[in-house]
Amino acid sequence: MTVINATSIDEVVTALREYPAARLLQGGTDVMVEVNLNRTGVGDVIALRRVSELRRWHVDDESRIMRLGAGVPYAELERSPLCDLLPALAEAARTVGSPQIRAAGSLGGNLGTCSPAGDGLPVLSACDAVVHLQGSTGSRDVSIHDFMLGVKRNARRPDELITAVSIPLTRGFQGYAKVGTRNAMVISVASACLVHDSEGGSVRLAFGAVAPTVVRARVAESWLADALSLRGPLAVTPRIAQEFGRRAAMECAPIDDHRSTAAYRRHAVAVLAERLLLRAASSNASGGDAR
Ligand SMILES: Cc1cc2nc3c(=O)[nH]c(=O)nc-3n(C[C@H](O)[C@H](O)[C@H](O)COP(=O)(O)OP(=O)(O)OC[C@H]3O[C@@H](n4cnc5c(N)ncnc54)[C@H](O)[C@@H]3O)c2cc1C
Known part of the structure; x- marks a missing residue:
């Protein structure tokens, strides 16, 4: 050696x-x-x-x-x-x-x-x-x-x-959230990152642990781009956020394993995407910005 x-x-x-x-x-x-x-x-x-x-x-x-x-x-x-x-x-x-x-x-x-x-x-x-x-x-x-x-x-x-x-580097909200079997020292059961580029006019969403590799939720991203203006503050309603999460979850291919079931993972990513989008909207509303 x-x-x-x-x-x-x-x-x-x-x-x-x-x-x-x-x-x-x-x-x-x-x-x-x-x-x-x-x-x-x-x-x-x-x-x-x-x-x-x-x-x-x-x-x-x-x-x-x-x-x-x-x-x-x-x-x-x-x-x-x-x-x-x-x-x-x-x-x-x-x-x-x-x-x-x-x-x-x-x-x-x-x-x-x-x-x-x-x-x-x-x-x-x-x-x-x-x-x-x-x-x-x-x-x-x-x-x-x-x-x-x-x-x-x-x-x-x-x-x-x-x-x-x-x-x-972008201007606008960025957030990461992860679900595990406990709160710390844990490998993800599902994870998500959402980036709102408020100048470029895009919301980008990626998931971890719900497919053989990281998934970009491009279909949900483009649905959101049709549903509302992504430049400047986001005018997200709870209904839009929920539908965004639902659509994003359909782009994952989770499996059952020792950490979770596929069904729970799919549910978890929908909730993560919904919450991150609502966080992005409320951060805009309070004048918050990533930088
Ligand atoms: C107790 C514990 C908890 C952990 N928790 C998490 C967690 O919550 N989330 C998580 O994501 N990971 C977790 N990990 C895994 C690990 O910490 C991460 O994957 C970390 O990013 C690995 O980085 P490293 O520098 O230690 O990589 P190393 O162990 O040094 O290398 C990992 C691999 O990458 C290769 N590599 C390293 N550097 C380079 C390079 N510059 N170019 C090419 N190949 C390279 C190595 O050859 C090896 O194949 C955990 C690990 C432990 C032991």
């Missing part, structure tokens, strides 16, 4: 070329669980913790796009200043595990594992994020919608690492 403590992205790429079967290790909160369960053995490891480039973020003032390093831990996402710029991601981060898990775990690891229940992933979908990858033949950018392929399957090639995600 070889452990490479890389200190730059270039070193990681070189190490991946030399050790193509090596495991990338950021916070280790998924990898170590697998190792402890003895599903994978340890094997060669490329540790990313000392790669400071992966823990940086910045906002391009002109495009208003945030570039967020793959290794930024949840503990930083949930705090100011990042929580003010990306409120839904902060809400999702606060639901991940315990403070210890959030101090180590990262969005890059969430994307690497690509569980349908990963809490960061519906937010990235609702924000139309782009995933940046770097490999031995160069870099490429993949839309989050093309990156997540299925249960624990993504579009990363074996010689690549995820360097960052780009997230367009």
Whole structure:
């Protein structure tokens, strides 16, 4: 077993070329669980913790796009200043595990594992994020919608690492909500992220844990766009919110498993979507804004 403590992205790429079967290790909160369960053995490891480039973020003032390093831990996402710029991601981060898990775990690891229940992933979908990858033949950018392929399957090639995600910043409400079997330290039974871009005139909704991968509720989104004006404050009635939730739930493909039944999951996503839309409307009414 070889452990490479890389200190730059270039070193990681070189190490991946030399050790193509090596495991990338950021916070280790998924990898170590697998190792402890003895599903994978340890094997060669490329540790990313000392790669400071992966823990940086910045906002391009002109495009208003945030570039967020793959290794930024949840503990930083949930705090100011990042929580003010990306409120839904902060809400999702606060639901991940315990403070210890959030101090180590990262969005890059969430994307690497690509569980349908990963809490960061519906937010990235609702924000139309782009995933940046770097490999031995160069870099490429993949839309989050093309990156997540299925249960624990993504579009990363074996010689690549995820360097960052780009997230367009929007004005308007953003929210994340999750249903689990208890209130804390819980994997989602169902989760939802809603982003209202009040300048661009769109409401975007994504669900986690209710299909093999994250679902964008595009049919419900377009129904809502026909039902009311999405520019500026949202004039949502309880009836519209309920119908939005009902339609969105039809776009999911939940399963029965040890955490929940498919029927409960479908009910839960309808309620989550309805409540998030009502929250978006009341945040507009009280002059609230994501930023
Ligand atoms: C007790 C506990 C509670 C948890 N609760 C939650 C929860 O509530 N919600 C939730 O979503 N998750 C939860 N998790 C899972 C885990 O914390 C998250 O998935 C976290 O985002 C993983 O990040 P990491 O940095 O620790 O990843 P790691 O474990 O280091 O890596 C995970 C995977 O991603 C790959 N990887 C890591 N970084 C990169 C990179 N830059 N490029 C390419 N591949 C990479 C690794 O090779 C590995 O396959 C929990 C885990 C534990 C142990």
